[in-house]
Amino acid sequence: MKANILIIDDDTSLRRVLEYNLQEEGYAVQAASSGEEGLYLFGKSRPNLVITDMKMSGMDGLMVLKAIKERSPETLVVIITAFGTVDVAVEAMKAGAYDYITKPFNRDDLRLTVGKALQFSGLTEENRRLKSELSDKTDFRTIVGSSKEMEKVFEIVRKVADTEAAILITGESGTGKELVARSIHANSSRRDAPFVAINCAAIPRDLLESELFGHVKGAFTGAVKDKIGKFQLADGGTIFLDEVGDLPVELQPKLLRVLQEKEIDPVGGTKIQKLDVRVVSATNMNIDKAIVDGTFREDLYYRLSVIPIHLPPLRERRNDIPLLIKCFCSKHGSDKITFDKEALKALVMYPWPGNVRELENTVERLLIMRNSDVIGLCDLVDKFQEKGPSGVAIINLPDDGYSLEQLEQEIVVQALERNAWNQTAAARFLRIPRHTLIYRVEKYCIALPGNR
Ligand SMILES: Nc1ncnc2c1ncn2[C@@H]1O[C@H](COP(=O)(O)OP(=O)(O)OP(=O)(O)O)[C@@H](O)[C@H]1O
Numbered sequence: 001m002k003a004n005i006l007i008i009d010d011d012t013s014l015r016r017v018l019e020y021n022l023q024e025e026g027y028a029v030q031a032a033s034s035g036e037e038g039l040y041l042f043g044k045s046r047p048n049l050v051i052t053d054m055k056m057s058g059m060d061g062l063m064v065l066k067a068i069k070e071r072s073p074e075t076l077v078v079i080i081t082a083f084g085t086v087d088v089a090v091e092a093m094k095a096g097a098y099d100y101i102t103k104p105f106n107r108d109d110l111r112l113t114v115g116k117a118l119q120f121s122g123l124t125e126e127n128r129r130l131k132s133e134l135s136d137k138t139d140f141r142t143i144v145g146s147s148k149e150m151e152k153v154f155e156i157v158r159k160v161a162d163t164e165a166a167i168l169i170t171g172e173s174g175t176g177k178e179l180v181a182r183s184i185h186a187n188s189s190r191r192d193a194p195f196v197a198i199n200c201a202a203i204p205r206d207l208l209e210s211e212l213f214g215h216v217k218g219a220f221t222g223a224v225k226d227k228i229g230k231f232q233l234a235d236g237g238t239i240f241l242d243e244v245g246d247l248p249v250e251l252q253p254k255l256l257r258v259l260q261e262k263e264i265d266p267v268g269g270t271k272i273q274k275l276d277v278r279v280v281s282a283t284n285m286n287i288d289k290a291i292v293d294g295t296f297r298e299d300l301y302y303r304l305s306v307i308p309i310h311l312p313p314l315r316e317r318r319n320d321i322p323l324l325i326k327c328f329c330s331k332h333g334s335d336k337i338t339f340d341k342e343a344l345k346a347l348v349m350y351p352w353p354g355n356v357r358e359l360e361n362t363v364e365r366l367l368i369m370r371n372s373d374v375i376g377l378c379d380l381v382d383k384f385q386e387k388g389p390s391g392v393a394i395i396n397l398p399d400d401g402y403s404l405e406q407l408e409q410e411i412v413v414q415a416l417e418r419n420a421w422n423q424t425a426a427a428r429f430l431r432i433p434r435h436t437l438i439y440r441v442e443k444y445c446i447a448l449p450g451n452r
C-alpha cells in the first residue's frame, strides 16, 4: 500500500526535485503547478498527504491549505516556506498545517518530515477506527482468544467486572494484563468514569507517593503547588496499579490503608479525603517469592488479590495463535493477507518469550516486509526456523515446565499432516509401529480428516 502524495508548487525545478525524491522513496506522487490545479487533483484522488509551496502566484499556499482543511480536516498538509519567513509558517500552522519545511532543504529533511507525517496519519486513522469499534465493542471481546485457558479468563472477567472486588492480574510481560484490566473497567458500571493507570515500577521511588496520593503545596522542597494524585483522579472509576509487585516496601502500608479505609491523605496534608475507587492491579513478578523474601506485605497481597486472574504465556495456549494473527492482520488493514501452512506452523511452534506483544509486532513487520499476499516460510526471519544439529527444531522449554504428552501430541499431529494423514506413512516417519501410532491418535482424540 503506497502512500499517495500531492505536490503543489509553481516553481518547475523544485517541483521536479520533490517529485523525483518522493518517488525514489517509493511513494505514489502527483504534482500540480498551481493552487487551482492542486485542488482539482486533490478532489479527484484524495491523497494521504499534500505538500504545498506557500508563495505562489494566483491561489497561494495558505488558501490551498484552508480549502483542503475545509473539505477534509483529516488530510495532512505540509507547507514549504522560504528561509526567514517563520511568521508565514506559524500562520500556516495555526490554519491547520501539520508541519513545514524551510527552503533550501535537503533530501533527509524531506524524507523525515514526510515519514513523520504519514506515520501520524496512519496512527490517527487507526485511532479513529478503534474508537468507532470501541463504541459498540467495549467488552472483553476485544481480547482475542479461543483456547480453553482464555475461555476461563473471559468467564472470570464476565463474573467480576461489575463488582467492587479488587483484582490482581498476573502473567508474563506481553500477555495482555493491561488489556484485561481495561476490559474489566469497560464492563463495569464505572465505564463512564476515569480509568487511571500508573506504573509503579516506572516512577522514581521518592515521587511515587505523591503521584499516587497527591501532595499539598509546601509538603516538601519543590512542592510549589498542590498536586492531585492518581487515586483522586480515578475517583468514581478504576485505578490500575501496574507492576504493583515493585511498590516500595515503605509505601505498602499507606496503600493498604487506602484500600481498607477508602480514604487518602495527601502528602503533607491535614485533610483526609473519602474516595470511591475500584482497584485492579497487575504484576509479572512472582509475588509469593517476594512475600517470602519480605519485599511484599502478605496482608496487602490479600487485599489486592481478592480475585486473582492469571494470564498464561502464549506458548501454553498455542491454539490462540492463528486467531490472533488473523486479528492483527485485520487490525493493520490487511484482511486479505494469508499465511501459508508452513509459515503458520512455524509461528505456532515458536515459543514467543515476549508473548502477544511480540506476536503482534512480528505480524506487523511481516505485513510491511512481505513480497506477496501469501506470507511463506521464506518471509520469516531465522529465529522461527531454528534447527538443531540433526535438523530437528530446537524446543525452547518454558521455565515453568511443559507437558511431555502435549509435545508428543503435537509431534503426532505434525507427522500425520506431513504424510497426508496416512497413518502407515506417519508411523514409518516416526519410526514406531502402526498400532502405536493408532493408539496415540485415539489417546489424544486427534481428529482425522473425514472424521472431523
Ligand atoms: N488476547 C489478546 N488479544 C488481542 N491483543 C492482545 C491480547 N493480549 C495482548 N494483546 C496486545 O498485546 C500487547 C501487550 O498487551 P498488554 O500491554 O496488555 O500486556 P501486559 O501483560 O500488560 O504487558 P507488560 O507486562 O509488558 O506491561 C497490546 O498491544 C495488546 O493489545
Ligand SMILES: [Mg+2]
Pocket: 177, 178, 242
Ligand atoms: Mg502492562
